[in-house]
Amino acid sequence: MFKLPDVMSLLPDVITKKGSQFGALVEVWLKQMNDLAETLRVMSEWKAIDKAEGSTLDDIGGNVGQPRGQATDEVYRMLLRSKLARMNASGSLDSVIQVLALALQAEPNEFRLTEQHSDPVQPEPAALHVSSVPYEKLNSAGLSPAQFVALVERLVAAGVRVSRVELTGTFALASIADRLEVSEDGFADEAMRHGGTLGDLYVPGNDYELPI
Template identity: 40%
Template sequence: MLKDLLNMLVDAITKNEDSNIGKLFTIVDEQLTDIDNTLNTMEEWIQVDKAQGKALDDIGEDLNQYRGKATDEIYRVMIRGKIARSISDGTINSMIDALAKTLNCDPTEIKIVNSIEAGEGEPNAIVVKKAPLKALNKIGLSANQFVQFVEQVIPGDASVARVNLEGTFSFSSNPTQPEYSQSEGFSDMNQTTGGYLGAAFEGGKDVQLPI
């Protein structure tokens, strides 16, 4: 922008950044750049995935979804969940779709079945056979808090019978021979491969989210 400002000067004036007028324009350029960055930040922070702090609070309050003690990352999930719950009609597919939008993950990372279908025989209950552990770990969402979101998308007369939080990590099936896998063993140096651990419930130790 500084060069553009200097080029606007008539040819009778020295168009050099080290000249007096150049130094003056440098100050103006810094101020204009700062204003431009602020405006860009304001535009970005209208978006749930980029807003932070008070700007994120304002988005949540417009939807009657309050933060409580949640971090920005978890609060974004709560806001997305508030929006996504409105599309859930109680069917398995709509529940999966709502959770995927809430956690910003692929629907294939979630599998929900009826408890009867899972062979557990509990009426009006669902079983989460596959949970998006990578997404939960990235967000910092605990197992209990994840169940809170699941309970929000199921029909009012239904319940969550069980949630499977098994990871993919495993050791070699042969104690004397190594086995190689892109998705089950130890990670490489770049941590782009390898399995991940599961999770466990710790009832009563989590902060309850206001959802």
């Protein structure tokens, strides 16, 4: 940002007297220059998926072949990140986990996928069991469990479905019985400002489809 004292200090004293008409003109010019500099800064930032909004995100999506559909900006950012990652994904479980981690801005070790053909209770030849995915990451991305399932099924081989998803929370009990422990992962306080979150089990049903 340009500042009036800095500019005036570069000029001769004869035209920079306090309250001079020239100083007022310079101040008006500086306002225009600062507005232009701010616009250029925003334009530069909006080249990044995580900063862009609205139609600028649509332009990025058009460049990579990812339509928006009904998705909000937050969900659309996730779709764009996953689209870019899918271009180099091989379809293996490890590559699927890498794409999910990038799309949801999480760590790969927060996800766990297993092939269900070896499940001792409900074996299925072409199915995946997502046995660990952080619930809070889906919430922060504005993604429903059904939409998450659609994303996973888009990453794996054709014909492979997701049979169920275990959404992991952060709630945990005390490490020692009959002892109160202050923890961000325990029961909430009276003001409901702190406390762990519960998990859930999701079996695919119906939801609006994402354009993936």
